[in-house]
Amino acid sequence: MRNLKAEVVRNAAKQKGWDSILQSLCPEIETRAFDKPGRHVRCPVHGKPSRGGDGFRFLNKKIPFAEAGGGVCNTCGLFPDGFALLQWLKRIDFADAVALVGDELGIRSTDDEHAQERINRENKSKLDERRREFEEKERASNLYLRSRLNQIWSETLPLTHTDAEPARLYLASRKILCWDKPGAARVVRFHPRLASYNEDGEFEGEFPGIVAKVTREGVPITLHRYFLTDKGLKAPVESSKKMCSYPTDRLVTGGGIIIGNLDAEVVHVCEGLETAWAIETGMDQEIDVFPTVNATLLESFTPGPNTKMVVIWADKDRSGRGEEAALELKRRLWEKGIKAQIMMPSLPIADGDKSVDWNDVLIQLGRMGFPKRRRAVA
Ligand SMILES: [Zn+2]
Structure with a gap:
């Protein structure tokens, strides 16, 4: 009825x-x-x-x-x-x-x-x-998640530490040079033994990895993990990049892996940490790029009060998701009176690949694949 x-x-x-x-x-x-x-x-x-x-x-x-x-x-x-x-x-x-x-x-x-x-x-x-x-039950679970996040973070080492070789090998394989930039050690670090579980909660092993702190308006929310092998390859697990579960009273929307001053006049954003560092490397480290971790968070990026222009370095996905997120962010920013410009990777998506990003551009074309700085922020 x-x-x-x-x-x-x-x-x-x-x-x-x-x-x-x-x-x-x-x-x-x-x-x-x-x-x-x-x-x-x-x-x-x-x-x-x-x-x-x-x-x-x-x-x-x-x-x-x-x-x-x-x-x-x-x-x-x-x-x-x-x-x-x-x-x-x-x-x-x-x-x-x-x-x-x-x-x-x-x-x-x-x-x-x-x-x-x-x-x-x-x-x-x-x-x-x-x-x-x-x-x-949720209160108890939140308490546990808080202590687990603190525990993981307390066990990390700077990327410059002797034991952090797997992280440096991985970043070198991605042609990334700017991992030791000022302030990075407080946000992106190395963990010698990260436990990995798949989405069904099955234990997949312990791996070395990179751990990045995700913050929102300066407040820590969660940790993003990149699982590696001792030789600096992606770990053989279901998903080699995973965000830690975080307490339900924290909000990740609008957050990111923030190194340096987010509230600049011109701000550069993208999805992944490697992508951000690849762009910085490709642009001769003359700009800071803020990774928001994924497309959903890119879409919800919120600039500071002093920002007049946001450059969105998009991923090119076969599904169209990366570009869609960039367009949605651009639309939101224009509504607030903030200028926005989308930078798409200049490479086509290779057969059999799901996407191409600015890290692929750096690996395949080097700095030649990047716009001249004048053009990027004009
Ligand atoms: Zn759907």
Whole structure:
């Protein structure tokens, strides 16, 4: 039935649990997403396989997934609750999404609706209790994540340390020269034994690696890790670059790996740390480039009050994601009256590769692949 009271259906859905409702209504979402809410899976709408953490997942922070039923795809957008998720997935309007969930819960008439309202009232305290338990668990988990981040960071060494050879070999293989620039040692360091787990939580081994501090407005949020071998190659793990889990009361949006003064008149940004350092190397270290870690964070980059111009050094991805993020950032900046310019890598994407970035330009073309400084900031 259309035009059911959304609040009645929403409360009934909370009691039943959005997890079981959505699993029954949405066979197009991979079961693995339900097994562990928060795990990334292939997006059920745009379909491309996940790339370095991209893709679809259910939301399970602050509010439990079973209670809200929300999800997010890094490409398609954020769907804060089960109704919004169904509207997107089934291409239906709000009233139809409510009717669909109502039908699944056996609420199909005004009589059903009244009966359900009574049940909702009776079960309110049970729901409150469940929410308190979730919040208690989350508080404990946040405490653990904080101490784990501090622990990892306390075990790091500067990249100049004798033991940091794997990091220096890796950076040399990427033709990066500026890793010892002033201030870098406080933000980017070496860890001799980083434990790696894949997305299913399976232990993959311990590896040396580079650890970078992600901050937002000067406040540390999390750590980004690059897993390597002793010889300075990418470690043989599912994903050799991973962000550490961080407490749910911290916000990473708008953050990045910030070395030096972010609030300059002209600011350069890009996605990855190697890309930033490759651009600095290619531009004879005359500019600072701030990596935001990934496309989603690039999109949400927020400059300081003194910035008048942002140069966005984009990744060229076959999926178009890098350019899309750069365009979105440019649009946001122009809205604020800040000039923005997008720099695309001059190389084509090689057959079989998923993307090309400014680090590839440095490796293949050297400094010749980079614009003259005058042109870059004119
Ligand atoms: Zn999607």
